[in-house]
Amino acid sequence: MDMSELIERTKQNIWQAISDYGKHTDQTSVMDDCTANFVNQLASDSCYAKQELRELFSKSPVWDANLDALVINGTRTHDPDPDRIYSLGTDILSEAIYRTDNRNLIYEAIRFFYDPNYEEQGIAAIKQLAPKAYAPNKKKSRVFKALCQALGVADETAGSDFQRLYAQFADELTSKKIGFKLYVSINPAHFITMSNPKGDHRGTTLTSCHSFNSTEYEYNNGCTGYARDKVSFIAFTVADPADKETLNNRKTTRQVFAYKPGNGLLLQSRMYNTSGGVYGASEDSKLYRDLIQREISMLENVPNLWKTYPTVGEKSFCVERGDGFGGYPDWEYENFDGKVSIRADHEEDFRSLVVGSYGLCVSCGCETSYGVYCEDCKDGRGGNYCECCEGYVDEELYSVRDRRGNWIEVCEDCRDENFAYCECCGEYWPNDCITEIDDRYYCDSCRDEYCSECYECEDYHHTDNMTEVVNARGDEVLVCEDCRDRYYEQCEGCGEYHIREEMTFVTLRDGDHAYVCEDCMDSYEICPHCDTMIERCEDGTCPECGAVIDEKEEDEAV
Ligand SMILES: [Zn+2]
Numbered sequence: 001m002d003m004s005e006l007i008e009r010t011k012q013n014i015w016q017a018i019s020d021y022g023k024h025t026d027q028t029s030v031m032d033d034c035t036a037n038f039v040n041q042l043a044s045d046s047c048y049a050k051q052e053l054r055e056l057f058s059k060s061p062v063w064d065a066n067l068d069a070l071v072i073n074g075t076r077t078h079d080p081d082p083d084r085i086y087s088l089g090t091d092i093l094s095e096a097i098y099r100t101d102n103r104n105l106i107y108e109a110i111r112f113f114y115d116p117n118y119e120e121q122g123i124a125a126i127k128q129l130a131p132k133a134y135a136p137n138k139k140k141s142r143v144f145k146a147l148c149q150a151l152g153v154a155d156e157t158a159g160s161d162f163q164r165l166y167a168q169f170a171d172e173l174t175s176k177k178i179g180f181k182l183y184v185s186i187n188p189a190h191f192i193t194m195s196n197p198k199g200d201h202r203g204t205t206l207t208s209c210h211s212f213n214s215t216e217y218e219y220n221n222g223c224t225g226y227a228r229d230k231v232s233f234i235a236f237t238v239a240d241p242a243d244k245e246t247l248n249n250r251k252t253t254r255q256v257f258a259y260k261p262g263n264g265l266l267l268q269s270r271m272y273n274t275s276g277g278v279y280g281a282s283e284d285s286k287l288y289r290d291l292i293q294r295e296i297s298m299l300e301n302v303p304n305l306w307k308t309y310p311t312v313g314e315k316s317f318c319v320e321r322g323d324g325f326g327g328y329p330d331w332e333y334e335n336f337d338g339k340v341s342i343r344a345d346h347e348e349d350f351r352s353l354v355v356g357s358y359g360l361c362v363s364c365g366c367e368t369s370y371g372v373y374c375e376d377c378k379d380g381r382g383g384n385y386c387e388c389c390e391g392y393v394d395e396e397l398y399s400v401r402d403r404r405g406n407w408i409e410v411c412e413d414c415r416d417e418n419f420a421y422c423e424c425c426g427e428y429w430p431n432d433c434i435t436e437i438d439d440r441y442y443c444d445s446c447r448d449e450y451c452s453e454c455y456e457c458e459d460y461h462h463t464d465n466m467t468e469v470v471n472a473r474g475d476e477v478l479v480c481e482d483c484r485d486r487y488y489e490q491c492e493g494c495g496e497y498h499i500r501e502e503m504t505f506v507t508l509r510d511g512d513h514a515y516v517c518e519d520c521m522d523s524y525e526i527c528p529h530c531d532t533m534i535e536r537c538e539d540g541t542c543p544e545c546g547a548v549i550d551e552k553e554e555d556e557a558v
């Protein structure tokens, strides 16, 4: 295949990657901004820059020309990891360890499961804790289960913490072989998608400051920066090798390597994986390094004899950062565990690797060292950066409040979707900071200022529409109109609202009826003739029955 055909196919690969990368996320503004200028420039630069590596790799029987990558079928042997068995074991038995007055005995029992030199003492400890748990030839996982049961920590409920941790523990006890495909690629499509997309609806995994659709950091400049140097290649595994889009949007591990054919010096940079690089990273790292070393030695037809050193320290001179490189140089940091390997045949005459180069602006295709837009293109978008979707938009932005009440600028789509209008202060707030109260929308701060919770129904209402009442405990509280009408009456005497059941229904002088609270009862009396609570008329008659109440009767009544 000649160079122009190769470049054409690479363009298609890049467009495919851009489309795959945006498939499961709403944060697509960077991909939307990618122009043919950018794609053509990247395809061409990268095809020429990686030609030496391509010539070497393409000699391999596992070279996939369409992918511009080696596809190595690997098997991973996973041996029991003593540290992990110990930590899972103590985690599962933590309750029992907490309760016992002989912790050492439990620790000795756990040690049986991870230390082959501790069989005898371990078994003795287990027998003391759970006499029936151990038997010769019984599977270790079953011995552990029986121990847990005897110690009262075995929660057999489906999906319980115990079940979950126990499954991990049992799994860790046995060695197993796992098949996988390792892609070793010089394809720029795989470089720009090196970290998975941010905002993936399927759950984000293996994202980083190199995620191509992020404009939060500038390091994703390195996606194209690595793609344009002569020596970098990217090794990765994916969620499902049968589902091609996962090569571009669902990587499960990835590492940048660098090698110059015929130079015998291999850089292996930081391992990124789905668990955030803690458990299993160095183990996988070593496995992938071995596979790649073997492949390169085989292709160069030399003995596969390498010595490996940390990239930080004595051998740091082996790797230089290329001019204009704007990616994150992981290999310069000790805790990211970068490695350089030197092959015996070039121990004395290898030359340092120059890793990374200028990246490209996705908009105009020119070189840049910061982020995915050059200064000009960024300026052309001045002020149109949406702080919600992290994208650049042509239309004007809107000022809205964030959760903490700070002003931020967002695009119209984000405002309409994620923010709501407070009819009280006239500002937009995040949807979950807005409450509907009596058919009006209030932000949290307006709600707190102008509305109150009804003591009875616990709904918010505008305070102006609420009534202060005296509740059953004698406290003054606010209630809404509905609740006021349902449970309370205004006292004829003092004008306060009280609970209806605690008030007295009286007949007034003019024949009307009213409620009176206990404190105001003094001016009323029971008519000895009709037995109603009344306000006696000035002429001494009862307004209810009309009878004359004389003093004697009055005394009797009291
Ligand atoms: Zn530009």
Ligand SMILES: [Zn+2]
Pocket (backbone or CB within 6 Å): 386, 387, 388, 389, 390, 391, 410, 411, 412, 413, 414, 415
């Ligand atoms: Zn937006």
Ligand SMILES: [Zn+2]
Pocket (backbone or CB within 6 Å): 422, 423, 424, 425, 426, 427, 442, 443, 444, 445, 446, 447
């Ligand atoms: Zn408001």
Ligand SMILES: [Zn+2]
Pocket (backbone or CB within 6 Å): 454, 455, 456, 457, 458, 459, 479, 480, 481, 482, 483, 484
């Ligand atoms: Zn109410």
Ligand SMILES: [Zn+2]
Pocket (backbone or CB within 6 Å): 454, 457, 459, 461, 480, 481, 482, 483
């Ligand atoms: Zn109400």
Ligand SMILES: [Zn+2]
Pocket (backbone or CB within 6 Å): 491, 492, 493, 494, 495, 496, 516, 517, 518, 519, 520
């Ligand atoms: Zn009263």
Ligand SMILES: [Zn+2]
Pocket (backbone or CB within 6 Å): 527, 528, 529, 530, 531, 532, 542, 543, 544, 545, 546, 547
């Ligand atoms: Zn009467």
